[in-house]
Amino acid sequence: MLQEMVEVIQEGEENGNNMAIRLKLPSGVEIIGLPTENFYVKEWDLGPTWNYLVLGDQPFLVDTGKFGMGQKLLKMMESAGVSGNELEFIVLSHGHEDHDGGLFEIVESTRAKVKAHRIYDRLIRFYPTEAPADVNKNFPASCWHCFMPESFSNQHCLGYHQERNRLKIEQIGDGHCKIGKTIHTYHVPGHSPDALAILVGGEALIVGDTVLPQITPFPSREAFFDQVREILKPQNTQAQSIYGLRAYIRSLKKLEQIGRRFTDLLVLPAHRLFHNNHWNEINLQLRINELIEHHIDRCADILKILKQGPKTARQIAAAHFEEPLLKGFGIMMAENEILSHCELLSASKDVFLAGDTGFGATGSSHFESLIQSLEAE
Ligand SMILES: [Zn+2]
Ligand SMILES: [Zn+2]
Known part of the structure; x- marks a missing residue:
């Protein structure tokens, strides 16, 4: 289905970098795929972050690439014929830096609203007096479990976190929520506690990092909850419902149910949609079973x-x-x-x-x- 639907509007590299694609859904809604560069280390290379611009009643963007990619993504949007001013809102698949890194830059130059799960809004904040003693209290709650040395974080991450803390977030709740006329979100924690899947009119499912082709998303750990317990009160009281492998597997099963309700869903992952000059179409049931x-x-x-x-x-x-x-x-x-x-x-x-x-x-x-x-x- 993907291969027949995809129209390449800008050729890019063999891993998808700098490409732009258009997907026309049967209802007429269009989704523009805009992958932005994302490179860590060779062995753990995920490939670019696929951000998706959904052009229905209210144009919105899902994800914004890594830190420093905001302006680039806006330019890619313009080349695809959509100006930043037309954006109604941006919704985040989850709060990892390769997804929300460009967010502040885009919000600054477009005034688009930001929608994200409630947990995201809590974890991006700083709590210098409430932080547990054994964590880096100069960083937001999302970083309290980070294993990187402080010198690295101060140099590479602090600017990003300070910008993120200035964002105003429209909170999305648990379970199943409506964020547009035919747009719904599902809370799918596990890879990240704030992860969302976005269903576009029963035709396409944008799954973030929860389901990826070729690579297996890493699960978070239940132990991370202990450090942020006070921050997530009173809605979240149990580690295993939002963190760790059990939460992740439950979320996979939730996505499987959605796949059974809406057959022929076009599944759009945040990495590896195109890799080694090859399109990776996801069959949701099959891929979830494999994972x-x-x-x-x-x-x-x-x-x-x-x-x-x-x-x-x-x-x-x-x-x-x-x-x-x-x-x-x-x-x-x-x-x-x-x-x-x-x-x-x-x-x-x-x-x-x-x-x-x-x-x-x-x-x-x-x-x-x-x-x-x-x-x-
Ligand atoms: Zn992620
Ligand atoms: Zn990612």
């Missing part, structure tokens, strides 16, 4: 590694991941991924805490039935 299988396999592999005795997350990561993924900051991302799976394995009682930082296998393997029993909320 759930992937996490089941990873849990099984962790238990296998723990058969020889208790290990720390770092040791498990070293045994589980391929060497190139463990280079530089890669080891921390890998460790994070393992910790997220160990949280689920602890909940299913297949893993016990060994000492302060280690995990051991209890000998059971209930995780698969736990994963199967998780229900879309």
